[in-house]
Amino acid sequence: MNDWVKATVVGKHQWAEGLFSLQFEAPVADHVAGQYIKVALDIEGERVGRPYSLVNAPGEHPLEIYFNEIPSGPLTPPLSALNPGDSLWLTSTASGIFTLETVKPAKTLWLLATGTALGVYLSILRTEDPWKRFERVVLVHGVRQASDLAYGETLDAIAKQHEGRFTFIPLVSRETREGSLCGRVTDLLNDGQLEGLVGESIDPENSHVMLCGNSAMIKDAKQILEARGLARHRRHEPGQYTTEQYH
Ligand SMILES: Cc1cc2nc3c(=O)[nH]c(=O)nc-3n(C[C@H](O)[C@H](O)[C@H](O)COP(=O)(O)OP(=O)(O)OC[C@H]3O[C@@H](n4cnc5c(N)ncnc54)[C@H](O)[C@@H]3O)c2cc1C
Known part of the structure; x- marks a missing residue:
């Protein structure tokens, strides 16, 4: 109850x-x-x-x-x-294990969101945790329309506070918009464009990846990450990616 x-x-x-x-x-x-x-x-x-x-x-x-x-x-x-x-x-209490609590520190934390899944990362990025455990944080926000890109001021403030350590990549899939890449999160992950942009590769030694949003993105991203040697992170079985599915 x-x-x-x-x-x-x-x-x-x-x-x-x-x-x-x-x-x-x-x-x-x-x-x-x-x-x-x-x-x-x-x-x-x-x-x-x-x-x-x-x-x-x-x-x-x-x-x-x-x-x-x-x-x-x-x-x-x-x-x-x-x-x-x-x-x-x-x-009266919050639940869930989509947190950094048991995640091992690494070089780069990749946060991949579709739609309203951006919100969960704002909570994480507003704490000291990611900045203590990772040298760099990359946030990718995939939306359909440019008008769905929200929380711009909050993201600017995070970038200012952690200058040189935070990269925000907005991605619009159904229209072109100046300053945003066009496409789906998993397409850019699959063809290496994302890593090319960031200048780093996603690999088990240097990365932890969090995936949050719709089931199709999570399913496809998991396959791509596993093909690169990353394993699902579990509390008692550390791995390099974590997921939370909204729908
Ligand atoms: C752990 C967890 C955390 C969640 N956190 C958030 C959150 O922070 N923000 C948020 O917007 N949603 C979040 N969701 C989804 C949310 O709980 C609801 O399912 C959603 O808001 C729709 O509620 P509803 O009662 O109107 O319709 P529902 O009866 O829940 O869903 C109706 C249909 O819409 C689909 N659907 C649900 N959410 C979406 C969506 N965002 N876009 C497109 N289709 C959708 C469902 O798969 C279903 O087919 C979360 C889900 C889970 C499991």
């Missing part, structure tokens, strides 16, 4: 059509960067909850999630209609 606590919406931002961040205050225990919380609304007499990664750093308030509206989904249409002052439910 979930232990639900009441939360109040204190902030809302719409990045593009159907693309939102919501901020709330709630008595929720501190999370580990990379974890998710369950968010719920009572809809037609039933509590409908879904997991969402926390975007804020541990200990930072308000709590924040970043999500896109799925018109046919039960939760996201009413969730995106909430406004400051409205209430919702959250689980």
Whole structure:
């Protein structure tokens, strides 16, 4: 049984059509960067909850999630209609093992995201952890339309704070946009373009790769990484890549 606590919406931002961040205050225990919380609304007499990664750093308030509206989904249409002052439910503790806790330090941390999976990496990048364990961090954000590239100011601030150690690569798959590469994350990974851009190869000795987002990206990226000798990281069986599938 979930232990639900009441939360109040204190902030809302719409990045593009159907693309939102919501901020709330709630008595929720501190999370580990990379974890998710369950968010719920009572809809037609039933509590409908879904997991969402926390975007804020541990200990930072308000709590924040970043999500896109799925018109046919039960939760996201009413969730995106909430406004400051409205209430919702959250689980009182966060869960999940998509964290750096048991990951071995290496030269470069590669963070690959599709869509709203960017959010989980913002929480991780706002902690000291990746900067203590890795010399360099590369974040690749794949979206369909350029208008879905969000959190630009936050990314600029991270780049400024960690000058020379952070590389952000926006990737747009369905249109061309100045300053962004065109294509899918796995295509650029497969043909070596990504590594060419960064000037480093992804290999088991020097890399840890985190994959978060849709199932097709994760499935294809896993195959490419395993062909290069990387293994899935498990708590008791260290490897070089970790995954979290949103849908
Ligand atoms: C561990 C975990 C963490 C998650 N964190 C986030 C997060 O931080 N932000 C976020 O936006 N989503 C996240 N999700 C997905 C989220 O829990 C919901 O599934 C999603 O928001 C849709 O909810 P819904 O109730 O409207 O529709 P659902 O009934 O959950 O899904 C309806 C359909 O839409 C598909 N779908 C779900 N999410 C997406 C999507 N983003 N884009 C396209 N199709 C989708 C589902 O596969 C399903 O076919 C996470 C999922 C998991 C398992």
